[in-house]
Amino acid sequence: MKLNKQDIYKALEKISVSGEGQNMVESGAVKNIVTFGDEVVVDLELTTPALHIKKRAEVDVMKAIHEHVYAKAKVKVNVKVNAPSKPKNEIKGKPIPGIKNIVAVASGKGGVGKSTVTANLAVSLANKGFKVGLLDADIYGPSATIMFDVERERPLSVQVNGKSKMKPVENHGVKILSIGFFTQPNQAVIWRGPMAAKALNQMIFDADWGELDFLLIDLPPGTGDIHLSIMQSLPITGAVMVSTPQNVALADAKKGVAMFRQESINVPVIGIVENMAYFTPEELPDNKYYIFGKHGAKNLAEDLEIPFLGELPLVQSIREAGDIGRPAALQKDTPSAQAIEAITKQVVQETVARNQGLPPTEAIKITTMAGCSAVKK
Numbered sequence: 001m002k003l004n005k006q007d008i009y010k011a012l013e014k015i016s017v018s019g020e021g022q023n024m025v026e027s028g029a030v031k032n033i034v035t036f037g038d039e040v041v042v043d044l045e046l047t048t049p050a051l052h053i054k055k056r057a058e059v060d061v062m063k064a065i066h067e068h069v070y071a072k073a074k075v076k077v078n079v080k081v082n083a084p085s086k087p088k089n090e091i092k093g094k095p096i097p098g099i100k101n102i103v104a105v106a107s108g109k110g111g112v113g114k115s116t117v118t119a120n121l122a123v124s125l126a127n128k129g130f131k132v133g134l135l136d137a138d139i140y141g142p143s144a145t146i147m148f149d150v151e152r153e154r155p156l157s158v159q160v161n162g163k164s165k166m167k168p169v170e171n172h173g174v175k176i177l178s179i180g181f182f183t184q185p186n187q188a189v190i191w192r193g194p195m196a197a198k199a200l201n202q203m204i205f206d207a208d209w210g211e212l213d214f215l216l217i218d219l220p221p222g223t224g225d226i227h228l229s230i231m232q233s234l235p236i237t238g239a240v241m242v243s244t245p246q247n248v249a250l251a252d253a254k255k256g257v258a259m260f261r262q263e264s265i266n267v268p269v270i271g272i273v274e275n276m277a278y279f280t281p282e283e284l285p286d287n288k289y290y291i292f293g294k295h296g297a298k299n300l301a302e303d304l305e306i307p308f309l310g311e312l313p314l315v316q317s318i319r320e321a322g323d324i325g326r327p328a329a330l331q332k333d334t335p336s337a338q339a340i341e342a343i344t345k346q347v348v349q350e351t352v353a354r355n356q357g358l359p360p361t362e363a364i365k366i367t368t369m370a371g372c373s374a375v376k377k
């Protein structure tokens with residue numbers, strides 16, 4: 001069987017690269033096609049480094065050729081990424097010296113396990129040898145001090161180049177600053193927006209973080225003032241969304257993603273983590289009960305074309321580990337620790353892909369409250 005190049009072009013005119021309106025040939029993604037007998041090599045050039053879009057394009061090309069040209073064709077797809085050097089609406093900003101990646105962890109709805117995921121991600125990254133900081137910016141319910149068992153500690157003041165700086169408290173290999181260090185445990189946190197923003201700015205810029213590979217920021221739930229103020233002050237590398245598979249949580253996660261994707265904000269979403277994906281009793285790890293629904297966050301990731309970073313089950317010991325200040329990521333080879341490790345690998349992989357494909361994110365310059373319209377989306 002000798003394959004005809006024109007037939008291949010026609011088949012590829014029926015499909016498009018995920019997220020693009022035009023078909024692959026029209027959009028210029030198909031760079032070259034070579035055929036030898038029943039073999040065909042397709043060269044694709046994509047403008048996004050996202051792994052899931054790359055994989056989907058490969059599979060779609062194979063399917064289109066097998067369906068419309070020859071079912072037994074031997075297809076090879078070469079994918080090259082040529083991301084635009086500067087996407088529109090992104091303004092160049094100054095990175096914070098010494099901090100390589102700033103990852104914001106967000107959730108639409110409260111109580112879905114954002115702080116638990118952030119704490120475990122931080123410990124797991126530190127276990128892998130990365131230098132990690134955690135900024136707990138959840139002004140309504142700071143919990144990093146409990147999750148890292150540093151409730152009684154306070155950041156010390158140190159001199160750096162003649163300036164007084166706050167030294168983050170360290171435990172489990174993670175440098176921590178939390179709004180919780182500056183409030184009494186039994187005190188309700190009533191911050192006015194500008195006060196909270198000022199306190200957070202001090203924890204970011206007047207702190208001696210040193211060299212960090214990752215600074216994770218545990219954001220408050222929702223899409224409010226604190227998010228805007230953090231994104232204004234800091235060049236966020238990307239955002240990780242945490243959601244349970246439940247519809248009410250997914251609806252809010254969607255709003256959160258819409259906020260990051262808003263033109264004036266434009267923070268890349270690294271992916272979605274599904275927390276409390278299913279309940280599993282410790283003694284019966286093979287029994288899975290989908291009490292909040294099945295694969296909700298995974299499906300949302302697919303719909304929004306955002307990488308799915310993995311799932312964390314609802315396990316009593318994850319809650320207990322958080323409460324005693326020893327995140328489950330510190331456990332050796334338990335199913336929970338393995339699930340966290342798998343999520344961590346995905347976060348690292350997607351962060352690397354993001355950094356290869358896009359220029360550094362800038363601190364966003366929001367000059368009007370137009371950014372707030374994201375909450376209406």
Ligand SMILES: Nc1ncnc2c1ncn2[C@@H]1O[C@H](COP(=O)(O)OP(=O)(O)OP(=O)(O)O)[C@@H](O)[C@H]1O
Pocket residue numbers: 107109110111112113114115116117138141143220221275276312313314315316317318319320322323
């Ligand atoms: N996978 C899990 N298994 C068991 N318990 C969990 C899991 N994830 C979170 N929890 C528990 O659920 C509760 C809420 O979690 P967490 O505080 O991390 O949520 P959050 O989204 O950060 O909440 P907030 O809205 O206060 O910021 C905590 O008691 C925590 O220990």
